[in-house]
Every structure is written in structure tokens, then in C-alpha cells.
Amino acid sequence: MHVSCEELDAQAKGLLKEFENVTLTPKLRSQIPMQEMPTQDPHVRVTNMQEVALGYSDSQVRLEALRCLQCKNQPCIAGCPVAIDIPGFIAAAAEGDYAKSVEIIKESSLLPSICGRVCPQESQCQKFCTVGKMHKDVDKSVSIGRIERFVADYAREHHCETVPSVAPDSGKKVAVVGSGPASISAAADLRREGHTVVMFEALHKAGGVLVYGIPEFRLPKKIVEHELDNLRAMGVEIRRNYLVGKTRKISDLMEKDGFDAVFVGSGAGLPKFLGIDGENYVGVFSANEYLTRSNLMKAYAVGESLTPLFDSRKVAVFGGGNVAMDAARTAKRLGADEVTIVYRRTEDEMPARKEEVGHAKEEGVQFLYLHAPLKITANEQGRVNGVELIRCELGESDASGRRSPVEIPGSEKLFDFDTVIVAIGNDSNPLIKATTDGIEVNRRGNFIVNEETCETTLAGVYAGGDIVLGAATVILAMGQGRKAAKAMNEYLLTK
Amino acid sequence: MNTILSKQRLSQEVFRMVIQAPEIAEARKPGQFIILQLGGDFNERIPLTIADADPVAGTITLIFQAVGETTHHLALLEEGDSIENLLGPLGKPTDIEKFGKVVCVGGGIGVAPLFPIVQGMKQMGNEVKVIMGARNESLLIMEEEMRATADEVIVVTDDGSYGRKALVTEPLKELCETWKPDCVVIIGPPIMMKFAALTTKPYGIHTIVSLNTIMIDGTGMCGGCRVSIGGKTKFVCVDGPEFDGHQVDWDNMLLRLGTYKPKEQEAHHRCHIGLDIKEGEA
Ligand SMILES: Cc1cc2nc3c(=O)[nH]c(=O)nc-3n(C[C@H](O)[C@H](O)[C@H](O)COP(=O)(O)OP(=O)(O)OC[C@H]3O[C@@H](n4cnc5c(N)ncnc54)[C@H](O)[C@@H]3O)c2cc1C
Ligand code: SF4
Ligand code: FES
Numbered sequence: 001m002h003v004s005c006e007e008l009d010a011q012a013k014g015l016l017k018e019f020e021n022v023t024l025t026p027k028l029r030s031q032i033p034m035q036e037m038p039t040q041d042p043h044v045r046v047t048n049m050q051e052v053a054l055g056y057s058d059s060q061v062r063l064e065a066l067r068c069l070q071c072k073n074q075p076c077i078a079g080c081p082v083a084i085d086i087p088g089f090i091a092a093a094a095e096g097d098y099a100k101s102v103e104i105i106k107e108s109s110l111l112p113s114i115c116g117r118v119c120p121q122e123s124q125c126q127k128f129c130t131v132g133k134m135h136k137d138v139d140k141s142v143s144i145g146r147i148e149r150f151v152a153d154y155a156r157e158h159h160c161e162t163v164p165s166v167a168p169d170s171g172k173k174v175a176v177v178g179s180g181p182a183s184i185s186a187a188a189d190l191r192r193e194g195h196t197v198v199m200f201e202a203l204h205k206a207g208g209v210l211v212y213g214i215p216e217f218r219l220p221k222k223i224v225e226h227e228l229d230n231l232r233a234m235g236v237e238i239r240r241n242y243l244v245g246k247t248r249k250i251s252d253l254m255e256k257d258g259f260d261a262v263f264v265g266s267g268a269g270l271p272k273f274l275g276i277d278g279e280n281y282v283g284v285f286s287a288n289e290y291l292t293r294s295n296l297m298k299a300y301a302v303g304e305s306l307t308p309l310f311d312s313r314k315v316a317v318f319g320g321g322n323v324a325m326d327a328a329r330t331a332k333r334l335g336a337d338e339v340t341i342v343y344r345r346t347e348d349e350m351p352a353r354k355e356e357v358g359h360a361k362e363e364g365v366q367f368l369y370l371h372a373p374l375k376i377t378a379n380e381q382g383r384v385n386g387v388e389l390i391r392c393e394l395g396e397s398d399a400s401g402r403r404s405p406v407e408i409p410g411s412e413k414l415f416d417f418d419t420v421i422v423a424i425g426n427d428s429n430p431l432i433k434a435t436t437d438g439i440e441v442n443r444r445g446n447f448i449v450n451e452e453t454c455e456t457t458l459a460g461v462y463a464g465g466d467i468v469l470g471a472a473t474v475i476l477a478m479g480q481g482r483k484a485a486k487a488m489n490e491y492l493l494t495k
Numbered sequence: 496m497n498t499i500l501s502k503q504r505l506s507q508e509v510f511r512m513v514i515q516a517p518e519i520a521e522a523r524k525p526g527q528f529i530i531l532q533l534g535g536d537f538n539e540r541i542p543l544t545i546a547d548a549d550p551v552a553g554t555i556t557l558i559f560q561a562v563g564e565t566t567h568h569l570a571l572l573e574e575g576d577s578i579e580n581l582l583g584p585l586g587k588p589t590d591i592e593k594f595g596k597v598v599c600v601g602g603g604i605g606v607a608p609l610f611p612i613v614q615g616m617k618q619m620g621n622e623v624k625v626i627m628g629a630r631n632e633s634l635l636i637m638e639e640e641m642r643a644t645a646d647e648v649i650v651v652t653d654d655g656s657y658g659r660k661a662l663v664t665e666p667l668k669e670l671c672e673t674w675k676p677d678c679v680v681i682i683g684p685p686i687m688m689k690f691a692a693l694t695t696k697p698y699g700i701h702t703i704v705s706l707n708t709i710m711i712d713g714t715g716m717c718g719g720c721r722v723s724i725g726g727k728t729k730f731v732c733v734d735g736p737e738f739d740g741h742q743v744d745w746d747n748m749l750l751r752l753g754t755y756k757p758k759e760q761e762a763h764h765r766c767h768i769g770l771d772i773k774e775g776e777a
Contacts, residue, residue: 203582204540204582246585247582270716280751281750282753282754286717288717288718292711292712298536310755429715430715431714
């Protein structure tokens with residue numbers, strides 16, 4: 001049942017009165033109910049592109065923050081890829097000092113309003129939270145991400161963020177390739193030291209996957225734009241429509257244009273296909289294409305956008321990660337009657353954020369587990385009219401610890417679909433490697449870097465984010481951007 | 496940035512624009528293309544081949560036919576206006592080498608991107624014959640430039656309003672039999688490229704075509720431009736745009752080009768307004 005924001009807020013207000021003026025023992029704290037995230041009504045939100053999760057109210061965030069036990073051993077921090085002082089920022093939030101709370105986060109993370117929305121908290125900080133352990137249910141852990149989101153949004157909306165100060169001109173020039181989270185963080189930390197920083201982005205909008213991949217209904221683009229504005233305010237120059245490797249090579253930037261060092265955060269932009277029959281029929285899209293049309297070129301704004309949309313009735317999405325959820329939920333919003341996620345394993349193995357899976361279900365996305373596509377069929381105009389699927393069962397665990405699907409012979413069946421979205425992941429885009437001598441990559445095309453410094457095999461060239469990690473997460477990309485910037489700042493001192 | 500320095504109407508619906516774009520001009524080689532987007536949130540991104548470039552002046556030349564929404568809007572821009580988003584040069588350059596005898600076949604607007612290849616092939620010391628075709632006389636472009644560069648130029652029109660009344664495949668077949676070229680380069684509408692490639696196939700002549708599929712990013716990120724070449728999936732924007740014409744799965748490519756057809760026709764009617772092109776002629 002969908003509960004409105006007003007109702008959630010009223011409940012929280014009542015409870016807050018109860019708990020606010022008593023001495024809270026750990027036992028009492030653990031009795032405070034976990035605060036639900038207010039959302040748009042599922043029936044309404046499938047008809048619009050606006051954000052689904054609306055954010056806590058003031059009372060909700062206070063109450064949720066009171067659930068934190070301020071554990072001495074801080075297991076949550078160990079679960080955070082960038083080791084945010086979680087109990088610290090939650091304590092400040094509990095006191096209502098949101099500005100301070102955000103300052104604490106920003107010591108470790110530069111993009112809290114983004115990470116609060118997109119981090120897979122249930123497999124990071126919240127996985128280790130003592131409160132979740134007490135309830136034997138990770139869903140009852142302190143909602144660290146939601147509190148993070150609230151305080152970060154508060155600081156942005158109330159203009160109480162401090163723009164990092166910039167040291168006097170160092171006389172050094174750095175190029176940052178790409179404009180995703182890895183590049184945004186690297187650019188900020190490099191600029192702070194007084195270096196001239198120029199960011200080069202291939203697309204006509206900056207922001208990387210945060211802009212072209214993750215949909216508006218999950219991450220409003222104005223939030224990403226705000227982070228980019230902060231960079232501009234610090235004096236970072238952002239050049240769009242510039243494909244490093246083609247418009248100019250890295251060697252040109254360093255030898256002709258006077259850049260002393262380069263950070264490459266070019267992401268994992270090479271869509272994987274299954275290699276099955278029929279994958280090039282009309283109506284088969286990579287998730288990247290499908291999402292880019294909708295997000296970057298606003299194809300969803302029918303009537304206004306010049307970017308055409310493909311009319312779909314029954315959509316199959318192959319995959320079980322965040323990308324698959326985003327594609328499926330976008331298809332729903334673009335008017336498909338039926339959208340089905342086809343996944344080879346079961347719900348437990350799906351790598352998508354739990355909250356997104358829940359939201360997708362509420363929106364009427366269907367899930368067909370333990371099925372794998374064998375081929376795509378089409379009508380005489382080459383337009384998709386079906387997919388042959390085979391049933392699977394779970395076998396042995398593979399290298400990643402997930403149980404691998406095993407196809408059941410004879411269980412093939414043809415299903416009726418008119419659109420297929422392939423969301424089985426991305427490999428690293430080979431363009432920079434192919435146009436830069438001296439950069440070495442591993443078998444999967446990821447740049448090989450020094451783990452401590454993020455320096456590539458080419459002196460002065462550093463890399464981080466998905467180009468190094470393979471398709472990973474925003475927080476890991478951000479962490480690497482910062483790690484690289486730190487090493488680059490040291491390297492530039494010696495230049 | 497990207498200021499339009501000059502604009503010329505070459506025929507009824509074909510325009511030539513010289514644009515200030517120093518970095519692209521410097522890096523560009525024959526056969527490469529750009530992707531442009533006219534700014535604002537709602538515009539599509541479309542690929543156009545770079546017809547010519549002057550690295551010293553820092554300019555590139557685009558020749559385009561006003562056939563879709565974006566090209567129509569582009570045609571409405573004037574000298575002094577600028578194109579907000581211009582990305583390039585993209586794709587691999589044409590493989591220009593000394594083949595010996597080369598036939599370059601251009602259809603319609605395809606004559607424009609063919610021209611720098613004709614120039615390059617000549618410079619490499621090839622003997623070059625050009626076959627250029629259009630639906631009718633008013634759609635023919637760059638005949639003079641071609642005549643000044645190539646060893647021989649054969650002009651055909653569908654309706655016989657100028658030159659020989661034939662499809663490009665007719666003189667191409669004749670040349671294959673009598674002149675026996677070592678290499679054929681074909682640029683034009685997909686259907687023309689398909690049949691021209693089929694024409695050279697029985698003679699086993701090395702045949703290069705330049706594909707112009709639907710594109711979005713142009714960096715290999717979306718796979719929307721993919722085609723099947725010799726049974727393998729390739730991305731036109733990074734692996735192409737030029738491929739062995741005998742390996743292309745033309746039927747699949749033609750189908751994929753029609754992905755948004757119903758919608759584009761609707762849009763086409765809307766955007767003819769303002770350009771002074773009569774319905775039915777375009
Ligand atoms: C649909 C989708 C949903 C996702 N959901 C989540 C989620 O919920 N939570 C989460 O943590 N992670 C999620 N991810 C993963 C996350 O977005 C990525 O891990 C993260 O964005 C990687 O950041 P990055 O900075 O390395 O690169 P990217 O964000 O990929 O940015 C790279 C940028 O570099 C540009 N570029 C590439 N090559 C060049 C070049 N040669 N010259 C100039 N520019 C270039 C690209 O155009 C791009 O803009 C999702 C990914 C996708 C696709
Ligand atoms: S583990 Fe949970 S309860 Fe303990 S400090 Fe971290 S957030 Fe608070
Ligand atoms: S246009 Fe997107 S991969 Fe070629």
C-alpha cells in the first residue's frame with residue numbers, strides 16, 4: 001500500500017515527540033521504527049519522469065538519525081568505500097545541524113546528494129549496521145543513505161555549502177578526460193591546489209552516466225548540474241563536444257597544448273551484446289542507446305523533442321542490474337503496456353539496488369527469473385516480434401560467488417515481444433587505448449594502474465572510475481578520482 | 496565557436512556550409528565525419544561527412560541535404576550563426592593508397608564526401624574515373640570540381656534530364672568489364688550502394704562503401720549504429736564508416752535505417768515549412 005508523504009510525516013512527528021525528550025537507551029533506539037522513504041504514488045509516477053523518491057521530512061530525518069547507536073567499533077564505516085564518518089554525520093543530523101552534518105560527509109565524499117540516491121547501501125554501509133544485525137534484517141538498518149541525501153539536499157537548497165577554496169595559481173595545467181563522477185572528483189581536488197584544470201567531455205552535456213544513463217526519475221539532472229556549477233565556480237573549464245583521441249590525442253595535449261598531467265575517467269562505454277541470432281533486428285537496443293535517447297536528448301518529451309522514440313507495446317529487458325531496472329522503468333514511462341525483466345538467475349542474485357527492484361515492481365514491471373534468451377525473431381519487415389527463452393536452474397557458484405545458471409534442455413519457448421533492451425553490462429571503451437601509445441590494459445580492456453596512485457603505465461597519465469574498475473559504482477569512481485588527484489598533486493609538485 | 500562563415504545553396508535541397516572549427520579541421524582526414532546537435536535539450540544528434548577542411552584557415556565544409564528535422568533546421572541557419580554542438584572528427588579515415596585504376600561512384604549528396612577521396616586517390620597517383628548520379632539535373636552537385644580533378648567523369652540522371660539516362664550501376668558495370676578497375680569506392684544512398692556493390696561483386700573488385708547509419712554518440716557507447724559485416728557486428732561510428740561493400744548485410748542495414756520511419760515522415764511534413772521546398776519534390 002502506498003503511504004503519502006503527509007501521512008509519513010505526521011507519523012514521524014508523533015513519534016519524535018515520544019522519543020525526543022527521553023534518555024534513549026540502545027534498546028529504546030532500536031524500537032524506533034525505520035522511516036520509510038516517501039515516494040510518488042506508483043500509479044502517478046509511471047506517467048511522469050519526475051523523481052520517485054521524494055526525500056525525508058525534517059521529522060523523519062531526525063527520527064531516523066535517532067535510531068543510530070553511535071557504535072564504538074563503527075562497522076558501517078568499514079563498509080563505506082570512502083570511509084565516511086557515518087556516526088559523526090548522523091549525530092549532527094540528529095541534533096538538527098544539517099550544515100555540520102554535510103561538512104562531515106564532505107571530508108570524505110564530494111557528491112553526497114548523488115551518492116545518497118544511487119549508492120547500493122544495502123551491500124555497503126547498511127549491510128554492517130548494528131541495528132540491522134539486532135533485527136536480523138538488513139532492511140531495518142539505519143537508513144544511512146536517506147539521511148545523507150536529506151542533509152546534502154538541505155545544504156544545497158539552503159545555500160549553506162562551502163565552495164572549496166582554491167590555492168593560488170600553481171602554473172601547472174591538467175587535462176581531465178570525461179565528466180562522470182571520477183572526473184568531477186578529480187577535477188575538484190586538482191583545482192583546489194591551484195592547477196589550471198580543463199575537463200574534456202565527448203557528449204554535448206557533461207556528467208557522464210549520471211546524465212546520459214541514470215534517469216531523471218532516480219537522479220534529477222539539476223543535482224548533477226549543480227555539482228558541475230560548483231566546479232565552474234572553482235574555475236574548472238568544461239569543454240564539451242571534445243573526443244580525446246579523435247579531436248586531439250593525449251600526446252597532443254601533453255606535448256603541444258602544455259598539459260602537465262592527464263586524468264582519464266572515460267568510463268565503461270562499450271555496450272555488451274549477447275551475440276545471439278536476431279540481435280540486429282529493428283527494435284533491439286542496447287540499454288545505453290535506449291537510455292541516452294530518453295535522458296540526454298529528452299526523447300520522452302514527445303512533441304517537443306526532435307529525437308524520435310520507438311513505439312513499444314511489449315518490452316523485454318535482458319539483465320538484472322541497475323541498468324536493467326532503469327531501462328525497464330523508462331520503457332514503462334514511455335508508454336509500453338508490458339515490460340518484463342528477463343534474468344538468468346533469481347531475485348537474490350540480482351545486482352540491482354534493492355530499492356530500485358522494489359520500485360520497479362510497484363510500477364508494474366514484471367520479472368521472469370531463471371530464463372535466458374536464445375534468439376530474437378522478427379516479422380518480414382525485420383521488426384522484433386518475439387524472443388525464444390530457455391529455462392535455467394541454479395548450479396554451482398562461480399568465481400564471483402554467485403550460483404551460475406544452467407540451461408534446462410528442451411525447455412525452450414517463444415515469447416511475444418516487440419522490443420528488446422539488452423542490459424547485460426558494459427566493457428571499457430577502447431578508443432583512448434587505441435589512440436595512445438604506452439597505455440596498457442588488462443584482458444577486459446581496463447586500464448592497468450598503480451593501486452596506490454592510479455597512475456597508468458604512461459608517465460603523467462592517471463586513470464580512475466569505470467575505465468579502471470570495469471562497470472562499477474559512482475562511489476568507487478569518486479573514490480578513485482580523489483585518490484588519483486592526490487597522487488597527481490604530489491606528482492605536479494615535482495614537475 | 497563553430498560559426499558558420501558561408502552558406503550556399505547548391506541545389507533545390509542541398510546546402511554547403513563552411514564552419515569555423517579549428518581543432519576538427521586540423522585533425523580531420525578524408526572519409527571522417529562529425530556529429531552535430533543544434534543545442535537545447537530536445538535536439539537529436541546526426542552524423543554528417545566532412546566534405547573538405549582547411550587546417551590553415553581552421554574551417555571545415557559540410558554539404559548536406561535538408562531531408563530530416565535537424566538538417567532542415569540547419570539549413571535555416573545563416574552566416575554568422577553558430578552550431579552549438581559539433582563533435583569530430585569521427586570514424587576511421589579512408590584507406591587511400593596506390594591501387595592503380597580507381598572508380599569513384601557518388602549518388603546524390605554522396606558526391607560531396609566522395610570529392611576529397613577522388614582528390615586523395617589522384618594525389619596517390621591513381622587513375623580515377625568518377626561516376627556521379629542524381630534523380631534529376633537540379634540535384635546534381637559539384638560536377639565542375641569533379642571534372643577538374645578526375646580523369647573522366649560520367650554523369651547519369653534517373654530521368655535523363657542531364658547526362659545519360661541511367662542508374663550508376665550501368666556505367667559501373669561497363670567499366671568493370673572494359674576498364675577493369677582495381678578498386679571501387681561508392682558513396683550514396685544505401686540502396687544505391689547496395690546495388691553498386693552487387694555490380695562489382697562478380698568481378699571480384701575491391702569495393703569500399705561509406706555507411707551512414709542512425710547514430711547517437713559517435714564514440715562507440717550506444718551500439719545504435721551497428722551493422723553486420725561478414726557476419727560480425729561492427730559499430731559504424733568507430734569501426735567505420737567505410738567497409739568492404741561485399742561484406743555488408745545491406746538488407747539488415749536498410750531495415751535498421753527505417754527504425755523510426757513512420758515518425759520521421761510525420762516530422763518531415765512539419766519541417767518543410769519555411770524552407771521553400773515543395774512537398775513531393777523532396
Ligand atoms: C543506467 C545506469 C545506471 C547505474 N546506476 C547506478 C547506481 O544506481 N549506483 C551506482 O553506484 N552506480 C550506478 N551505475 C554505475 C555508475 O554510473 C558508474 O560506475 C559511474 O558513473 C562511473 O563513473 P566514471 O566517472 O568512471 O565514468 P562515466 O560516468 O561513465 O563518465 C565517463 C564520461 O567520459 C566521457 N568520455 C569517454 N571517452 C571519452 C573521450 N575519449 N574523450 C572525452 N570524453 C570521453 C563519456 O562520454 C562519459 O560522459 C549505473 C550505470 C548505468 C549505465
Ligand atoms: S553501524 Fe549503524 S548504528 Fe552503528 S554507528 Fe553505524 S549507522 Fe549507527
Ligand atoms: S553511434 Fe553510438 S555506438 Fe556508434
